[in-house]
Amino acid sequence: MRKFILLLMLAGLSTAIWAKPDDICGVWLDDNKDGKTEFYKVAPNKYEAKLIWLAKSVDKDGKPLRDAKNPDKSLRNRELIGQIVMRMDWDEKEQCYILHYAYDPKWGMTGTGKMWVDGDVMTIKAGKWGISVTRTMDRVK
Numbered sequence: 001m002r003k004f005i006l007l008l009m010l011a012g013l014s015t016a017i018w019a020k021p022d023d024i025c026g027v028w029l030d031d032n033k034d035g036k037t038e039f040y041k042v043a044p045n046k047y048e049a050k051l052i053w054l055a056k057s058v059d060k061d062g063k064p065l066r067d068a069k070n071p072d073k074s075l076r077n078r079e080l081i082g083q084i085v086m087r088m089d090w091d092e093k094e095q096c097y098i099l100h101y102a103y104d105p106k107w108g109m110t111g112t113g114k115m116w117v118d119g120d121v122m123t124i125k126a127g128k129w130g131i132s133v134t135r136t137m138d139r140v141k
Contacts, residue, residue, distance in 0.1 A: 021090035028137035049086035069108030
């Protein structure tokens with residue numbers, strides 16, 4: 001039993017040792033396969049993500065989709081592509097990203113949460129008002 005517990009502790013420690021803050025950098029495809037987001041470093045242990053591709057990126061008139069559901073009326077005319085949709089910090093102690101800002105233009109809502117990267121899969125757990133959602137993204141190679 002002691003060997004089993006020691007093995008579990010070492011497995012957890014090895015994950016912590018190998019996790020690197022910059023693992024998040026790159027392009028990721030959302031779980032609906034209809035949007036790509038680029039994650040990049042803006043300062044030590046600080047990251048942002050911007051929307052770079054949508055399966056449906058133009059309206060019925062062929063014009064770029066706008067941020068029509070943004071709660072701030074002054075921002076509703078900006079294009080969706082190129083928008084910063086997440087801001088996060090790497091938390092060394094917790095071995096995860098603390099999501100300070102997440103914006104979903106489909107709903108026009110913001111939230112906060114945590115993110116983890118395990119190889120080529122990112123898990124995002126974010127919420128607002130006590131309601132949370134968990135989503136995944138796959139790294140684009």
